[in-house]
Amino acid sequence: MDFSFNESQTAVAELARKIFQTRVTPQSLKATEAQPERIDRALWSELASVGLLATALPESAGGSGYGLLELCALLEEAGASLAPVPLWSTLLVGAMPVAEFGTDAQRARLLPGVASGDTLLTAGLSEAANDDPMQPATTARRAGDAWVLRGVKECVPMATASARILVAARTGADACGVFLVDPHAQGVTLERQVVTTGEAHHRLVLDDVTVEASDVLGDPLRGADVLAWLLPRALVGLCAHELGIVEHVLRLTASYTTGRTQFERPIATFQAVSQRMGDAYIDVESIRLATWQAAWRLSQGLPASSAVAIAKFFAAEAGHRVVYAAQHLHGGMGFDVDYPLYRYYLRSKQNEITLGSASTHLAALGAELAR
16 A cells, blocks of 8 residues: 655645744643634644645635545644644534535635634534433424424533534434534623643533524435535544644654663663663554545545544544653653643644544444454
């Protein structure tokens, strides 16, 4: 297999890397973390100005016409720098479904603003005590041409800053729909939740929220088709982001262990340290291969459910091992909040549990093999 990037994918990755390495520093991260919304708006605007926010949008909406592979290349670079911008929530789980399933009016209303950096989008994919986003407990009942939604979604990223939140809700005994909910609509309550990284997510409470027909995404009785398309891509996007994190952590740890000396020799030359680093390298490469295999299969329209489950399993399980080993090998420095490693550890842990832990996806893979 040849996993080499083509010209467009290489260009996206190189441009993103150049911007992130220049603009994202420990000082800029601290400044962004002190803000309530925790978005580096200047960086977001710069990404828009060079066309990176348009990476996976159709040309008709002012996009570049690229696809999932280019977007994953962008997310990998964002993970490597911990860029505090909502690429996953806005571009992948927000804009891509609108581009794929939205009406011409919906695309025209939302996507040009995404490309220009003026519009944020997000999705509420998680519910309490519900591991299957394909089976939402949130409900929607028809009211003339509109729909009325009731339910609760947990840990919605960038909820208050977004123009619309994609929400899946049951529209019948065996049917569901996907709706573009205005976070400021009557009946919507957003309760702040602080996640592992300290970012502000929100609990979205829908109390008889009216959604007009113009904000229904696709067929309201066939929302399962939208979710079946969206969820694998959302998972692979998380894997790509995690890949950027663990690769950077590996480099950071290699640099530290070669520079740190004990008994007049670098600790990297100690057998236990070198073996631990070797194991971490194998884990990083496992995540890389599994992620790009799943992303490529999705981009080609091939069956990818098992590949996606494997990718998320490795991103969660092996990703945890890499950042855990890095903290051990750094000793006390690994817990110093003025040293960059702790931010990577926290973000990796959040990626690990978002949309299902390693055990969740291992069970899904086992069930698929049994069938």
